[in-house]
Amino acid sequence: MGKKKNRELNIPEGDIEMDMTPMIDIVFQMIMFFIIITDFSQDDIALLDLPWSTAGEEDKGEEESRIIINVTAPVPTKADPKKWDKKLKSRANKILVRGKEKDFAGLYKYLEAAGVNNPRYRDKERPNLSNRSLLIRCDGSQAFDYVKAILQICANPKIAIYKIEIATAEKATDE
Amino acid sequence: MAKKSAVEEEVKMDMTPMIDVTFQLLIFFIITLKFKLLEKKLNSYLPTDFGTNASPEIIEKAFVTITMRQKRGTVPGGNLIEQKTEFLFGNEKIRGDTTAEIYSKILQKISAFRAKQEDAIGKIEAKPGVPHKHVVSILDLFHKAKYGTITFVGLTTNKNISAGRTWWNKIRKKLASTE
Numbered sequence: 001m002g003k004k005k006n007r008e009l010n011i012p013e014g015d016i017e018m019d020m021t022p023m024i025d026i027v028f029q030m031i032m033f034f035i036i037i038t039d040f041s042q043d044d045i046a047l048l049d050l051p052w053s054t055a056g057e058e059d060k061g062e063e064e065s066r067i068i069i070n071v072t073a074p075v076p077t078k079a080d081p082k083k084w085d086k087k088l089k090s091r092a093n094k095i096l097v098r099g100k101e102k103d104f105a106g107l108y109k110y111l112e113a114a115g116v117n118n119p120r121y122r123d124k125e126r127p128n129l130s131n132r133s134l135l136i137r138c139d140g141s142q143a144f145d146y147v148k149a150i151l152q153i154c155a156n157p158k159i160a161i162y163k164i165e166i167a168t169a170e171k172a173t174d175e
Numbered sequence: 176m177a178k179k180s181a182v183e184e185e186v187k188m189d190m191t192p193m194i195d196v197t198f199q200l201l202i203f204f205i206i207t208l209k210f211k212l213l214e215k216k217l218n219s220y221l222p223t224d225f226g227t228n229a230s231p232e233i234i235e236k237a238f239v240t241i242t243m244r245q246k247r248g249t250v251p252g253g254n255l256i257e258q259k260t261e262f263l264f265g266n267e268k269i270r271g272d273t274t275a276e277i278y279s280k281i282l283q284k285i286s287a288f289r290a291k292q293e294d295a296i297g298k299i300e301a302k303p304g305v306p307h308k309h310v311v312s313i314l315d316l317f318h319k320a321k322y323g324t325i326t327f328v329g330l331t332t333n334k335n336i337s338a339g340r341t342w343w344n345k346i347r348k349k350l351a352s353t354e
Contacts, residue, residue: 027195035205050214053217053315056217071307141306143306146307164218165217166216168216168311
């Protein structure tokens with residue numbers, strides 16, 4: 001009965017092979033969709049030349065709520081013409097939080113909302129302090145004044161972020 | 176007869192479910208992927224006794240101060256100007272041909288001081304414009320010399336900080352009044 005039906009439908013006798021093409025098409029479409037919507041950009045981590053230290057601990061980055069502040073390199077001096085680059089110049093002297101540029105006023109506002117004022121990040125034992133940690137990733141050639149200014153903002157009682165981490169490199173990159 | 180049955184029993188493996196599962200796994204790992212940071216960090220704690228809980232200033236402790244300041248100089252063989260960092264141990268200027276040599280001299284001095292005073296406190300004073308890498312290196316040296324407490328001197332007075340300079344001057348005064 002089956003053979004008769006096949007003959008009527010002009011289907012050749014023998015094994016029926018499944019056409020894999022549509023399935024593979026769909027799978028690839030799905031892969032492409034997920035690749036496109038996935039945000040691979042690591043906004044938190046700017047490309048910097050970090051200072052070298054031997055005392056540094058390995059950064060496992062386990063704390064999800066950690067704030068990361070990036071400070072980019074200064075404008076290259078004329079004494080260093082090889083480093084003179086328009087792209088470098090446009091990227092210089094910037095404070096970046098999650099890829100967004102902030103000035104000190106903006107950073108103060110951001111940390112004010114993210115620090116001790118936020119009940120979610122208030123230390124249970126010492127409610128006048130924030131239990132959040134803050135990682136400062138500052139380019140080695142940038143002035144320490146930036147780091148000092150960030151430390152001063154963090155030390156403000158309205159922010160009270162006292163767990164500070166300073167990012168360093170694993171090996172010497174200069175000198 | 177035996178040959179015929181062997182041909183009949185030949186089993187073809189269906190690869191489709193395996194490919195399905197492989198793609199599912201691939202998608203799962205792509206989505207959950209997190210890049211590891213190959214960096215190190217220096218942990219520190221800011222003073223938490225501000226405001227009404229402020230503790231009295233420590234006077235009896237012995238401090239070792241390393242001061243850094245930027246100085247302009249000319250590049251050898253040219254008229255170009257470059258910034259150089261000077262290092263001072265107390266009031267004494269540390270000289271050396273290379274930064275490594277200066278660091279090694281500083282390490283000797285702070286280690287000698289630490290040997291005399293076990294509870295010595297390291298102080299780092301970075302004048303405006305001093306590169307961050309030098310401050311981290313001095314922190315490193317204090318750590319090598321086994322100093323328990325290291326402090327930074329003073330508020331920043333760098334007028335060259337471009338981001339929100341006017342605002343910063345205001346906030347600096349505010350912060351100074353709360354300390």
